[in-house]
Amino acid sequence: MLLVYTHKISPRLKYVFKHICTRILGIEVGFTSEIQVFIAHDDIKMSYTKQPLSNEFFIKSHDILFEQGLSDIDINIHNWQDTKCFFYIGDKSVLPFDIFSASFYLLSRYEEYLPHVKDEYGRFTASDSLAFKEGFLHQPVIDIWAYKFKDALQKQFPEFQFPLKTYSIKPIIDVPSAYTYKLKGIIRTIGGILKDIFSLKFKSLYSRFLVILGFIHDPFDTFKYIINRQKTSHFKFLFFFLIGDYSTFDKGINPNKKKFVSLIKHIADYSIVGLKASYFALEDINILKKEKLRMESILNTSLKASRQSFSKLNLPESYRNLVELEILEDYTMGYVDHVGFRAGTCTPFLFYDLDYEVQTPLKITSYHIMDNALLKNQSLLDKKKFLNNIIEEVKKVNGEFVPVFHNYTFSNDEKWEGFKELFNIILDSANET
Incomplete structure (x- = not known):
């Protein structure tokens, strides 16, 4: 000691x-x-x-x-x-x-x-x-x-033996909406059809009908691919599902839909599932509590981890609410548009409340890169270089690399072309000696 x-x-x-x-x-x-x-x-x-x-x-x-x-x-x-x-x-x-x-x-x-x-x-x-x-x-x-x-x-003290620590990864899959067209309800579906027509988005309109009629997969439904990748990884992925009420900021799937609940339960069989707290839950502990209880009823176990919508934090209130509701881990700390280490570390740490001068039991795992931040790099080669650089920084100190990808990142949308390959680079980085 x-x-x-x-x-x-x-x-x-x-x-x-x-x-x-x-x-x-x-x-x-x-x-x-x-x-x-x-x-x-x-x-x-x-x-x-x-x-x-x-x-x-x-x-x-x-x-x-x-x-x-x-x-x-x-x-x-x-x-x-x-x-x-x-x-x-x-x-x-x-x-x-x-x-x-x-x-x-x-x-x-x-x-x-x-x-x-x-x-x-x-x-x-x-x-x-x-x-x-x-x-x-x-x-x-x-x-x-x-x-x-x-x-x-x-x-x-040359005689002292320090324990060995190894590099690890903790991939986060953020799910603000599990589907683009499926399970949206009649009113939202009709609204989406009208919006496509008036916006002259005929390709979207065509895809919408094919998905609704069951001829093709929903573009955001990439869960089979992600779970297959989970099965080959030694490290557990963390999925954060939005199950809050529909609002201006949050437009997810109704949590009362049986197929959506079945999806969450299916994912929980392979990976860790946490709560993506809605935008308004950030300001209102009662809404946060309702969403926590809703997720716990789906998972049939106590909720351990959360992430805030839009990666928004109000310190210290955001974390105090989590402590009060006995949510033990948070994965919000990071920047959506910049790669790097918001808290200066790649090791999970406990939240210290500066107002009360006390260490809390809330473990904060900061993320180091979000898929959106990689879009700044034009070519796939640049994206790979950028990603490998940040991985190398974490490897130097045998830290834990935490990337945030979304379910739609693995879709066939040309915007996300090459991101499956980038995700594989992250998974493979943990297998290298």
Whole structure:
């Protein structure tokens, strides 16, 4: 066990040390503010305070881990070998940066609590983030820093054996609507036909009738293909189904339709199924609770995972609602239009409530790429290069790569041409040594 001596054992300090030491590096960590206990410890140890006690492994602490609430923090970004970092602490420390304070700033989403301009859906945008502005959004910097910390520890304590960690993947299949034409009901179907006619979309009209009459498959019905890919993968896919009520933002399938319920149950036989919370459930815990109970009645088990519509988050309310409803995992943290690491890590972490200064049981798994973001690259070759680059960043730190694809991504729509191949690249990346 790594023992950390510090002048004050704060909730923030325990939270971030456990993420870096235990979640990323796989070692247990303990804390003490008593010098005698620290001296007597005969395993690996370090001090994290303002001044070293003697010649021990020492990292100088920034103030952020000992504060409460939000403050105006001065952040200056520096280059650090193959990456970037902030909270420079000088050369008296084993590391030139306080990686624990910098990691806390990113993990807690400190900047998302501060005043910022939201997009049309009320979301925090990638272009407003420190990582985007300073050019390190494409790297899981916290994991990179953690491995620098590990190397320094290994140098000081060469006998200590760190556990081995391997690269993994967690593919997410987002299902805002299971079908394009099927199970839409008479009124919506008639409305769709009229819209096709007035918009002169005769190809869509033709496809609609063929699907309704059962001559061809619905374009969004790609589930057989995805499940076949699941069967060949060692890693479980996560499907998130929208089962909220029809609204301006959410236009899914009526959850009372027996065939839709059968589809969800069928998918749950092979993969993990979670709730894609509707747009209005984000603001209203009662709607969220109704959707949670609805999904649990379909699955006949307690709901463990959720994702918010449009990847929208309102911190800290969104996560507090999940905690209150005992939803244990969330997969919303990411940017729909940019590839990268919104929270600076490719390792799942716990939500820290900055207002209450408490670590919660909610596990956040941030996603690193959404299919829409790849559309920015014109050619399939560029898409492959872009995808392989982000995979390589995660592999370097033996992290968990989390992509988000939609059921319609695997359709025959020319917009999504080549995306099956891109998905296969992700699945194959976990088989490579």
